[in-house]
């Protein structure tokens with residue numbers, strides 16, 4: 558496997574070599590505290606060694622369950638919010654062919670994965686139920702706490718639909734619950750109804766759970782090679798134990814803290830492949846929820862290029878200088894489209910004849926990189942070798958490790974999310990929830 562690599566050579570005009578040298582021991586110290594469970598939130602570091610431990614024992618059951626769903630269902634509805642769905646969404650958008658959703662019925666090799674409970678829209682959920690009429694479907698209800706309102710409401714409606722259509726026994730065959738081993742309303746319901754269950758480990762928080770059954774089961778149902786994904790994570794875990802100079806996660810954590818200290822409070826994660834859109838959404842939750850506390854943290858934002866160069870480009874180039882950019886680039890593509898010669902050259906594009914779209918995209922990336930750095934925006938580059946499961950597993954682990962380290966460098970607990978409760982309290986009071 559070729560390696561993911563971080564390249565900060567395009568950001569060196571914005572910091573001195575001595576600054577990175579100074580930051581290296583601080584970063585290694587934070588990584589050591591993370592590993593040894595000495596930092597805040599140390600009850601939630603189970604994800605650090607997860608790829609080399611428990612999930613391997615669970616893998617056979619995940620794959621068997623995925624095959625069972627594939628055998629009887631055209632659709633799998635993943636019900637969950639935040640860390641309970643974003644990793645799966647990121648993987649599907651990265652690995653599935655862009656127009657796979659157009660294939661229905663016999664044209665599909667694997668069930669289509671749809672999402673519910675990711676918000677509270679009445680029209681979205683009504684339309685989802687309508688779309689499921691006449692389609693064989695299963696539901697994977699995912700909630701670590703088992704009490705989150707958005708997925709709980711969606712699950713109520715989907716469970717009812719399954720029970721009306723297939724009866725209690727048939728519904729039981731089509732509902733899989735991924736939740737806490739012992740606690741929460743979903744655990745109680747799953748035990749009572751006899752659903753197959755997968756456990757979200759106690760020591761792994763929602764946004765760090767993509768490589769557990771939370772992400773792996775729905776990805777396996779969709780036909781993704783989840784074993785290769787875990788292999789990628791295992792390899793990246795090894796690299797993330799190396800000293801600073803060879804460790805991409807520590808370098809990334811150090812650089813984003815250097816920029817933050819210089820007043821670059823916004824990190825814009827950018828990409829030139831639309832398949833990375835939801836990876837960026839997953840990353841935003843990971844970093845936003847982990848670092849944004851005690852009035853600290855880098856604000857994580859994202860933009861998809863070249864699309865957003867036509868909307869956000871002006872601000873990035875020339876607006877307030879509080880941004881640094883982390884650019885995700887893919888080194889090797891399996892597919893490309895050549896540009897043909899047209900007689901008479903009516904659109905003036907014949908100078909590109911014989912070139913390919915990926916070549917033009919790469920030149921757009923280079924041109925943007927030059928423009929943004931000249932405009933005062935430091936650019937860090939993350940090179941992904943390709944768009945495969947192995948690379949994605951490595952990328953997930955890389956970002957998680959860097960996030961844990963970076964959070965400890967900031968002096969916050971990277972593994973809690975007390976601020977998320979504020980809107981819930983008000984919502985429950987307004988809804989008249991008993992005891993709210």
Ligand code: PA5
Nearest residue numbers: 639640641700701702705763764
């Ligand atoms: O990272 C987290 O723990 C949260 O963002 C959760 O993923 C999200 O709130 C969903 O929680 P749950 O899985 O308990 O329904």
